[in-house]
Amino acid sequence: MTVTEQEPGELTVEAVLRQLPLTPRTLRYYEEVGLIAPSSRTSGGHRLYDQKTVERLQQILRLKENLGVSLQEIREILDAEQALDALRQSFHQNRQDHERQLEYTDRYIEVLRQLIEKMDEKIESVTAMRDRYQERLQKSLYFRENGFRKNETEGE
Amino acid sequence: MTVTEQEPGELTVEAVLRQLPLTPRTLRYYEEVGLIAPSSRTSGGHRLYDQKTVERLQQILRLKENLGVSLQEIREILDAEQALDALRQSFHQNRQDHERQLEYTDRYIEVLRQLIEKMDEKIESVTAMRDRYQERLQKSLYFRENGFRKNETEGE
DNA sequence: TACGCACCTGACGTCAACGTTAGGTTTCGC
DNA sequence: GCGAAACCTAACGTTGACGTCAGGTGCGTA
CATH class of the missing domain: 1.10.1660.10 (Multidrug-efflux Transporter Regulator; Chain: A; Domain 2)
Structure with a gap:
């Protein structure tokens, strides 16, 4: 062993x-x-x-x-996270560090907010895209079963 | 003018x-x-x-x-789409082309299926990610208001 | 019809995110 | 304690997706 x-x-x-x-x-x-x-x-x-x-x-x-996101951006995110973490680990609790804690926390919160916003936007746009493609798929499936008319403008 | x-x-x-x-x-x-x-x-x-x-x-x-997705992959998607489109435009409707139409349609359908699957996966994973970050944000906001206890393991 | 801006075709440059090769060292199972 | 496989550093190569420059042509307007 x-x-x-x-x-x-x-x-x-x-x-x-x-x-x-x-x-x-x-x-x-x-x-x-x-x-x-x-x-x-x-x-x-x-x-x-x-x-x-x-x-x-x-x-x-x-x-x-x-x-x-680029590795550069990822680094900024992780850095904000880590800066805060490191500060929490350190036991110094005088006024100075309290100031700094607030600063770092606010910075991190801002980073989080922007990230979440970005994710929400992505979810929304991908969902919209999905719906469009879903519709195309339905049409193609219908088409596959029923063949297609010369003029698709005609309802039936 | x-x-x-x-x-x-x-x-x-x-x-x-x-x-x-x-x-x-x-x-x-x-x-x-x-x-x-x-x-x-x-x-x-x-x-x-x-x-x-x-x-x-x-x-x-x-x-x-x-x-x-890469431009290469995008090209494959658009090609499948266009091949079908072109075929629909052409008016030849003999058996040969019917075969080919089915083939192209199936190919396109497969492409669409995979795309939609990919989008669903992305929606799911981004949503999961969003939830994780949302939780972090809540914690940070709470932390910002109430300061933090030395040992976060203690419930209260 | 002249002028300035938009556009053209090469062709080389750039940047991020690794891949790959060279030449040596470490680790581990037997 | 030895050989294969994993790992090391240093350095150059590659790939996708364009940016940028040179040197020339087309286009709309005053």
């Missing part, structure tokens, strides 16, 4: 790729542009990730796939 | 760009990859488009924007 992981639940590159449709290169590229970072390394320099990073990657993939 | 158009409703490049958020270059590029074609040209070689092409362009933009 040779346990590979050093810390409980640290994942090798391979282990991450088993969970997500990525390549090693993509993982390294995302690190290069500041989207993720390995939680640690082996003594030999191999990257190790934690489960939080996997979730982060899932979020990245969803943002890409569903909203088509 | 100097009417530019030769045929009723033929549009110059500029007229098309007034209706759609494109550049001349994009118009030419789409022609290059076989997505559109000018309905005619002026004697001097300037492109003229009809309204059908404008609608085609709108469809292209929607497919790109909403589903994120």
Whole structure:
């Protein structure tokens, strides 16, 4: 029983790729542009990730796939999120940090609002599109059964 | 009153760009990859488009924007559509063409089915995403008002 | 009929998001 | 303790979807 992981639940590159449709290169590229970072390394320099990073990657993939936002934009979103998170982790609670907390929270809230708005717009336009294509499909199915008249203007 | 158009409703490049958020270059590029074609040209070689092409362009933009499909895929979709359309236009109705009509119709129907499925998936996943982010927003708003407790694990 | 703007055809440039190759090191199962 | 497979860094290559420039032509209007 040779346990590979050093810390409980640290994942090798391979282990991450088993969970997500990525390549090693993509993982390294995302690190290069500041989207993720390995939680640690082996003594030999191999990257190790934690489960939080996997979730982060899932979020990245969803943002890409569903909203088509660039990695740059994704980074801004995740940064706002992380800045707030980091601040919450730190225990400093003097007035200074309270100010900063409000600032970061507001920034994050704004990011969230815009994202949600974007999603709502997308849902709406895709739905409208779906309806149009659904109608086309119905017509084609009808056409397939009944053949078509020369002039489609004639009702029957 | 100097009417530019030769045929009723033929549009110059500029007229098309007034209706759609494109550049001349994009118009030419789409022609290059076989997505559109000018309905005619002026004697001097300037492109003229009809309204059908404008609608085609709108469809292209929607497919790109909403589903994120490549121009290559879009071409396949539009081709299936156009093949059927062309066949319907032709008046040949012998058995041969009937066979072909069925074939093209089926192909188009299949294309439509897959597209609609894709849209449904997208609607679903974006909606799910929206709900997740909505929840985050609620939390952040609550947090903003009430500050946050050290251990968020405690219910209250 | 002259002028300015729109348009033309090449052709090369660009940018994001990776792919690929080279040449070496690490890890792991046996 | 060894060999195959996974991983490393560094660097150049690729692909889609256009942008941009050069050098010339067409078009509408004053």
